[in-house]
Amino acid sequence: MxxxxxxxxxxxxxxxxxxxxxxxxxxxxxxxxxxxxxxxxxxxxxxxxxxxxxxxxxxxxxxxxxxxxxxxxxxxxxxxxxxxxxxxxxxxxxxxxxxxxxxxxxxxxxxxxxxxxxxxxxxxxxxxxxxxxxxxxxxxxxxxxxxxxxxxxxxxxxxxxxxxxxxxxxxxxxxSIMENKWRKLIWNVTFNPLSAILNANVGEILANEELRYTASLICQEAIDVAERLKIELKNNQTVESVLRKAERAKKHHTSMLQDRRKGKPMEVEAMCGYIVRKGLEINVPTPNIQVVYSILTYMDKSKH
Ligand SMILES: NC(=O)C1=CN([C@@H]2O[C@H](COP(=O)(O)OP(=O)(O)OC[C@H]3O[C@@H](n4cnc5c(N)ncnc54)[C@H](OP(=O)(O)O)[C@@H]3O)[C@@H](O)[C@H]2O)C=CC1
Ligand SMILES: CC(C)(CO)C(=O)C(=O)O
Incomplete structure (x- = not known):
């Protein structure tokens, strides 16, 4: 072909x-x-x-x-x-x-x-x-x-x-591919932004108690938005299951971290921006995602 x-x-x-x-x-x-x-x-x-x-x-x-x-x-x-x-x-x-x-x-x-x-x-x-x-x-x-x-x-x-x-x-x-994509987005929004802000791989986030907790708060917000949108989260996707899955990807350098290291624009809108906007639309608070969103937007614009 x-x-x-x-x-x-x-x-x-x-x-x-x-x-x-x-x-x-x-x-x-x-x-x-x-x-x-x-x-x-x-x-x-x-x-x-x-x-x-x-x-x-x-x-x-x-x-x-x-x-x-x-x-x-x-x-x-x-x-x-x-x-x-x-x-x-x-x-x-x-x-x-x-x-x-x-x-x-x-x-x-x-x-x-x-x-x-x-x-x-x-x-x-x-x-x-x-x-x-x-x-x-x-x-x-x-x-x-x-x-x-x-x-x-x-x-x-x-x-x-x-x-x-x-x-x-x-x-x-x-x-229903979009439900699969949503499940992946929940993982990505949990780890990609933090990894890019911190210049850290997934394992480093998981190993630090405070960062792991922050990741879990972000993950819960993304799950809340998905649930309100009635996205079917198969296998009972929960914060625990997302973090457990991430244990198998400790060495991952997320694509957003790669962009940050190369000084390229990051996919901030497609990941954090999207969930923040959807949350506002349907009245689901996403304060932690909003924080990483604003930091990354600033980093992207100021080339930090
Ligand atoms: N990398 C990964 O491991 C994973 C990535 N993804 C997703 O896959 C998608 C692609 O990611 P990834 O491959 O890492 O991204 P890359 O930045 O490595 O690849 C995209 C490429 O497209 C090029 N490009 C953009 N516009 C044009 C154009 N008009 N003409 C020619 N080339 C162009 C870019 O060039 P330039 O660099 O100059 O912008 C870049 O080389 C993203 O949505 C990402 O989130 C999903 C899973 C894993
Ligand atoms: C974490 C990973 C590599 C999973 O495929 C990914 O989607 C990304 O880095 O954006």
Whole structure:
């Protein structure tokens, strides 16, 4: 299949590489130093102890995606609108778009720009990073949960799920993908902001009694908002279960922490901002998330 990676950063480069090795015709759309390095010497992919060289098509020209049948949408949420509006001008009208982003708002925006029945969404459980331009490292287990936004896209979604599985990706289909994404958002809002503010990994937050308590307060607020919105939190997702799950991810350097370390804009609105706004709308207090939200917004604007 002709596949485009819209935003070949950490996540996009990883999945693009896997699909390339599975025999698909993958075009990686990137920019800046990462693009230059890949264009010059290919993509170096480190997975566990192994290193692979991906020799595929790397471009910084969006119109090179114009013949794609499938696009993996992998930019940070702050770039969703800009990337989607440009893609809309070049993609064939039957091209499917799979977002691999964190947060729960990108789907709505993508559905408005394209048709809702072309959008599939994934909860991407992966820890990937651009270590240096042209080099992406992925650590630990990778899992995708995929689903469609609109029932008319179910058959396409099942096909793409099979395509992922055939490429060796641990991918499962979910009836109500947005509930999965919400459950992931609860984890992300609990740890990503604190990790970025503190320059700490997940384990360091868990190991400190005060920080662990703060994380639990944040987590409870996100759960309160989800429950008021009647999001089904499967397996009785509670603060305890979120923190327990995090024990298995102690070494994680969250994507927000990676952005902070690189001086890049952080996904503040898509994580904290979204929950604060929803909380205000439905009258659920989120004072602790508001605190991390204001700190991160300040850090982002002042480049601290
Ligand atoms: N990293 C991780 O482990 C995980 C990340 N996620 C989520 O996945 C999404 C992607 O994250 P991640 O891969 O880490 O992000 P990255 O910043 O590594 O990747 C996004 C890439 O898209 C590039 N880009 C943005 N706009 C354009 C454009 N117009 N043309 C070409 N390239 C463009 C960015 O360039 P530039 O750097 O110049 O902005 C960047 O290289 C986020 O929503 C994140 O929360 C989910 C699970 C895990
Ligand atoms: C914690 C992690 C790596 C889970 O996939 C993530 O979603 C992120 O860093 O944003």
């Amino acid at each position: 002709r596949i485009g990676i819209a935003g070949a950063g950490a996540v996009g480069s990883y999945f693009g590489a896997i699909l390339h090795f599975a025999g698909h015709d993958v075009t990686f759309l990137a920019r800046g130093k990462h693009f230059q390095a890949m264009k010059q010497a290919g993509l170096r992919m480190i997975k566990g102890e192994e290193e692979f060289l991906v020799d595929a098509t790397f471009t910084d020209k969006i119109n090179e995606l114009s013949e794609c049948e499938l696009v993996l949408f992998c930019v940070k949420s702050n770039d969703t609108e800009a990337m989607a509006s440009q893609l809309k001008l070049v993609l064939p009208s039957n091209c499917l778009i799979v977002t691999m982003q964190n947060g729960v708002e990108n789907e709505q925006l993508l559905g408005t720009i394209f048709d809702h029945d072309r959008i599939l969404s994934t909860a991407a459980y992966i820890q990937a990073a651009i270590d240096e331009p042209g080099k992406v490292t992925q650590k630990g287990r990778v899992k995708l949960v995929i689903g469609e936004l609109h029932s008319s896209a179910k058959a396409s979604c099942l096909e793409i799920n099979q395509l992922f599985q055939a490429a060796g990706i641990d991918s499962v289909y979910a009836q």
